[in-house]
Amino acid sequence: MTALLRIGGLSAGYGQVEVLHKIDLDVQEGEVAVILGANGAGKTTTMRAVSGMIPRKGAIEFNGQSIVKSSPDAIVRLGIAQVPQGRGTFTDLTVEDNLRAGAYVRHDHEVNMDIALWYETFPRLADRRSQKAGTLSGGEQQMLAIARALMSRPKLLLCDEPSLGLAPLITKELFQLIKRLNEQHGLAVLLVEQNANLALDIAHHVSLLETGTIVSAGTAAEIATDDAVRRAYLGA
């Protein structure tokens, strides 16, 4: 396996405040990588740094190409799509327009085909295709946010706390879906979560983020049996 995303010595923050302090992290092709961390650990900052939404220093390589200086739209064009925290759907646009907008960087003629494909995966979205996204439930909006990200045909999907604000059953469904996307489509996923139980279920590799530093990393099995992790994140 080769690293699809390689992060080395990455620092990032907002204005004068540095949130991430020289973190290292790899995402292999075809794997689900999870960053576990509490509130304020720097999970969202990591996501925003990879997407080019905030100033950052260090190295970020995607497919062997440096993207640390690239603009957000150039990064999407290379094949990284982000599902932002709080879903970030276009609430005034219809479900279908949200999906179409997700394909903004594409210039092929298969956009309608992909919309049909994701309607099959998410029948609830098909039922609501001409409804404004703002009228969907939280779970439906999360589905829409993921489908919209997939419309750009990414090689790497960034998911920022998809479980936030969702009922446990919906969250479970959501993680099964992410797992399916990974297994059936070979989609690499970098997911940040506080919900360790769920995340460890679908993760291949896990990194622990605490106050802007990676304090521990390993396979899901290694992390799940680590005593410190169990105490801090699994309530055991």
Added chain:
Amino acid sequence: MQHFVQYVLDGLSIGSVYALVALGLVVVYRGTGHINFAQGEMALFSTLGAWWLHDKGLPLLLAIAVAAALAFVGGALIEVGLMRPAEKRSAFAPVVIAIGLFQGLNSLSGLLFPKAGQGLPFPSLFPNKPKDFWKQFGVVVRIERVGVFVVVLVITALLFALFQKTKIGLAMRTVANNPASAKLIGVPTGKILMFSWALAAVIGAIGGALKAGIDTNVSIGSMFSVFLLSSAAATLGGLDSPGGAVIGGLSLGVIESLVGNYPERWPGSDWIGIETRTAVAFLIILVVLLVRPAGLFGSVKVERV
């Protein structure tokens, strides 16, 4: 009844100009969340440019088209050179820059066209001699007024098609709705804003030329009242709604015309008239906004969590 229809038709033509300038305001507002205080003076500057080109011998339609094309470039440059750097400093800076631009363009107009203070003769795009009218059931329909109205309808339809049917229109809607998410799906938001300003400048240039045609002259102060009424029209229609801007502009024109013409027919209402019609129009807007703060067609945020 004949009089009523007559006044409504009269109102629709000046209302069309308000509608156009309001459309320009809405296009910028949707992208930036700011009212472009310089919209009226940008239109004035383009109209003076069209006057100059026409004065130098270009046919009127071509002169207006060239001025509109230059306005497109000018609008884009204003966004890149003034608004974007200002936006980075503070959220309020663009408003101040726009007010400065308003003042600057007004002064520059006076400097470049000293005679525009008293007004420069500006021909209408449409036949506007006293004989150019149709009379139907006692109502006088002036050809020029119909022409102006049709131009506005066509531009509105084109804008609607742009927003709903094209990729750049879809991108403009995503930027208007959620700029951060627009970036995350790969929309180059800077370019979209640049295009929005350019488009607004073109719409304004056409509005300015129509207004000058109706007045048969263009003067330094002429676009200020248009800007005031257009911003009121946009607020009335809902600042993020292009359709609302058009309906707001047309309604405002009609209200002005009715209020300005009717008093002698309403006993006890002789305090309203030509002088107070604008105040009455604003009063009506105030009442509407008290009931519907987002304007008639503005989007009220519906969001489930």
